[in-house]
Amino acid sequence: MKHVILGAGPAGVIAAETLRKHAPRDEILLIGAEREPPYSRMAIPYLLSGQIGESGTYLRKRADHFQRLNIQVRQQRAKRLDAAARRLTLDDDSLLDFDTLLIATGSSPVRPPIPGLDLPGVHACWTLEDARAIERLATKGARVLQMGAGFIGCIIMEALALRGVQLTVVEMGDRMVPRMMGPTAGGMIKRWVESKGVTVYTGTRVEAIDSGTPLKVRLSNGQHLSVDLVISATGVKPNIAFLENSGVTCLQGVLTDEHMRTNVPGIYAAGDCAEALDLVTGRPIVSAIQPNAADQAYVAAMNMAGKPAVLKGVTQINVLDTLGLISTSFGLWQGVPGGEGVELTDEAQWKHLSLQFEADRLVGCNTIGWTEHVGVLRGLVEGRVRLGAWKDRLLREPTRLMEAYLACAQAQHQWQAARLKAAA
Numbered sequence: 001m002k003h004v005i006l007g008a009g010p011a012g013v014i015a016a017e018t019l020r021k022h023a024p025r026d027e028i029l030l031i032g033a034e035r036e037p038p039y040s041r042m043a044i045p046y047l048l049s050g051q052i053g054e055s056g057t058y059l060r061k062r063a064d065h066f067q068r069l070n071i072q073v074r075q076q077r078a079k080r081l082d083a084a085a086r087r088l089t090l091d092d093d094s095l096l097d098f099d100t101l102l103i104a105t106g107s108s109p110v111r112p113p114i115p116g117l118d119l120p121g122v123h124a125c126w127t128l129e130d131a132r133a134i135e136r137l138a139t140k141g142a143r144v145l146q147m148g149a150g151f152i153g154c155i156i157m158e159a160l161a162l163r164g165v166q167l168t169v170v171e172m173g174d175r176m177v178p179r180m181m182g183p184t185a186g187g188m189i190k191r192w193v194e195s196k197g198v199t200v201y202t203g204t205r206v207e208a209i210d211s212g213t214p215l216k217v218r219l220s221n222g223q224h225l226s227v228d229l230v231i232s233a234t235g236v237k238p239n240i241a242f243l244e245n246s247g248v249t250c251l252q253g254v255l256t257d258e259h260m261r262t263n264v265p266g267i268y269a270a271g272d273c274a275e276a277l278d279l280v281t282g283r284p285i286v287s288a289i290q291p292n293a294a295d296q297a298y299v300a301a302m303n304m305a306g307k308p309a310v311l312k313g314v315t316q317i318n319v320l321d322t323l324g325l326i327s328t329s330f331g332l333w334q335g336v337p338g339g340e341g342v343e344l345t346d347e348a349q350w351k352h353l354s355l356q357f358e359a360d361r362l363v364g365c366n367t368i369g370w371t372e373h374v375g376v377l378r379g380l381v382e383g384r385v386r387l388g389a390w391k392d393r394l395l396r397e398p399t400r401l402m403e404a405y406l407a408c409a410q411a412q413h414q415w416q417a418a419r420l421k422a423a424a
């Protein structure tokens, strides 16, 4: 059997290694489009803050790691897939046949239509190449403008602050992390970041960037800023353009079932490019975080090796450290129509808790400063735990989360275990 894995990020690497373990004699080819050893984008902030060197971002430390596992690694980009013929066309027009294929091509930064986005001194923060450019320009005291205060934007901010730059953040949403946090939480994060010396403009767009040294940036609030570096962190989209007319069904990402199979037998997808079932809503979503990529890759590879495996689903989980303020967002944090919710906020202590219920289940939440309850919140949301009378208690006293978890989740687990035992 010949297995081709497109994409040499965390999903591709985990899939290749899982396949090698469970299909020891098969041919495995791992193809990545970047001129680097397989690396982790997640490690880029640590590189920028000087905590690690470039080799610290590599997913596997030994240079001969893949060779020792008899996994061929190639640097090429797929530009077309003919699913019926089971054939890829690569960027040098060579053709590549396969028995099974894993699409693990990740995602790429979106490019908002802003004049000047192509100028030198304007960079995304997505690849090692981007990181090298940022390292050159984000020197101590440099004026840096960051577009976007989403999940990735907030992570980058920490690294930039540690480099000692003068940072301005421009976010077009009405608050920070608007796709992860409600207004109270987003507002608290903004105030926290400002208290650390960062200038933040929410509800504001970058309208144009003019060339020169320094660059001149025009904002929608009428301000003109002179900066040495612009970082664009305005969201990402799955790398699926090469699948157009391929026969593989894509929505926002490559649509997969619980085995990470696409609609075409023998073709699988995993990671940031894949759309998998959300545990809370039961609908497919792209949840572009590394733990999801790892879980999906493992399940896909097991099935590619002929060993049935099922993904229990993905959750929208984000745990964020913004200059030392820890916030979390799980599931349907915005709440659901007809649902109930409760918020508890202590601005002075930088604490906030928002719980959202559908019937007697916790379907989503936002927290700031509640690090001790992260596991409990995740367990309640992902486990779709029926809270019964505890739902009303939590609406009155939301901090009794641990008690609710112990009373309901454990009882549910025991009941499920007893059912399984009886059925065996």
Ligand SMILES: Cc1cc2nc3c(=O)[nH]c(=O)nc-3n(C[C@H](O)[C@H](O)[C@H](O)COP(=O)(O)OP(=O)(O)OC[C@H]3O[C@@H](n4cnc5c(N)ncnc54)[C@H](O)[C@@H]3O)c2cc1C
Pocket: 006, 007, 008, 009, 010, 011, 012, 031, 032, 033, 034, 040, 041, 042, 043, 044, 045, 076, 077, 078, 079, 104, 105, 106, 107, 125, 126, 127, 152, 155, 156, 239, 242, 270, 271, 272, 273, 288, 289, 290, 291, 293
């Ligand atoms: C700065 C930063 C910080 C982050 N921090 C976190 C964090 O704290 N927690 C977290 O969970 N996630 C974080 N992420 C997100 C995380 O990095 C991604 O979820 C993860 O990389 C997804 O893995 P993947 O293998 O699906 O995709 P990727 O890592 O994007 O890998 C995709 C691979 O596909 C290759 N490729 C693309 N197109 C083609 C093609 N046509 N042909 C061949 N190869 C192709 C690419 O070269 C790459 O090798 C962060 C990301 C960034 C940029």
